Amino acid sequence: MxxxxxxxxxDEPLALKLLRSKLNKFSELEIIAECKNGREAIQATMDLAPDIIFLDIQxxxxxxxxVIKKLQTDVVPMVVFTTAFEQYALDAFDxxxxxxxxxxxxxxxxxxAVERxxxxxxxxxxxxxxxxxxGAIDSINERENVDIRFPLDPEVADSQTSSTSGIVERKVVIKDRDDITLLKQSEIEWIDAAGDYVCLHADGVTHIKRSTLKSLLKELDPNIFKRVHRSTIVNLNFIQKVIPHTKGEFFLKLGEYDQVKVSRNYRDVIKSFLTDM
Incomplete structure (x- = not known):
């Protein structure tokens, strides 16, 4: 078996204790770690590679x-959310x-949940x-979406120039509910693919954009953005540390909490970058 x-x-000790006592009744489960916040959950998932995570939303x-947005796609285990969300959100999860x-x-x-x-x-x-x-998060957002009266044309946004230097500032346009964010490419630390979506990580915030990684890659500056995994792109300017891993793989530390795995197929990209520095 x-x-x-x-x-x-x-984050609530009593809720954590209750969940542990309930799950301990299932011989098919072994609890290998308990976390009281999102940062601990990210680190434990990276270190222990669990099969499943029972994760409080709020x-x-x-x-x-x-937590899920900050994890590299190939690292994300099965997830069961513990939540008091409205029924429409629960339907999206289903x-x-x-x-x-x-x-x-x-x-x-x-x-x-355990049987599933x-x-x-x-x-x-x-x-x-x-x-x-x-996909579930996007479904929830769509139900809450407010029509934008004056949508911004991405081509117009991409052609905007800096008022001080006159140099073209390359940007990525992200629509989230009734907001449009013009994200400077130079501020994007790394990008992770999740099916028909990409997660762009910048300054501690993760932005979700409906796009494939292949399509987005065509828009990015090839001088600073490099693919290091089949589902991951990094901005070379944000690499802080290179950490050896098993079987010729290694991790890139990009920020206080972000670590990205470099697969063997792409390790020469980083080796070349380090050699040229």
Whole structure:
């Protein structure tokens, strides 16, 4: 019988204790770590490679969604959110095959979540987890979307120039609900693909854009943006440290909490960069 390695995350000690006691009833689960905030959850996931994470959505600092956004796609395990969200949000999770447990903790939902996870794990359908979650988040956002009266043409945004230097400032246009963000390419630290979406990480914030990595790559400055994984692009200017890993792979430390794995197929890109410095 396969045993799922699990991490549980909640900022409320009593909620964490209750969740642990409920999950300990399942012999198919082994809790390998408990985290009280999003930062701990990110680090534990990177260090321990769990099969599943039971993750509170509403936490101070980095919330549950923020944890998933900050993790590289290939690192994201199966996720079960613990939540008190409205029903429309729960429907979005169902549609995208992402499970949830209602607060106060519901015994039937715990049983359903564990059973679903075991089925997915044993069938090998435990990939594309980040894609599923980003899809659910986008579905929630669409339901809350407010029509924009004067939408901005991306081509116009990309052609904008700096008022002080006259030099073209390359930007990426991101639409989120009723907001449009013009993100300077020079401020983007790394980009992660999640199916039909990309997650752009800049200054501690993760922006979601509906686009493929291949399509976005054509817009980026090739001098500073390099692919280091089949699903990941990094801005070379933000590399702080190179950390050796197993089997010829290594991690790039890009910020206080961001680490990106470089696959063997792309390690020469970073070696070349380090040699030229």
């Amino acid at each position: 396969n045993t799922l390695k699990a991490i549980i995350v909640d 936490m101070p600092g980095i919330d549950g969604f923020g 549609v995208h095959a992402v499970d949830y447990i209602l607060k106060p903790i519901d015994e039937d939902h715990i049983k359903r 996870a075991l089925i997915r794990f044993n069938s090998g359908d435990n990939t594309d987890n980040k894609n599923r979650i980003i």
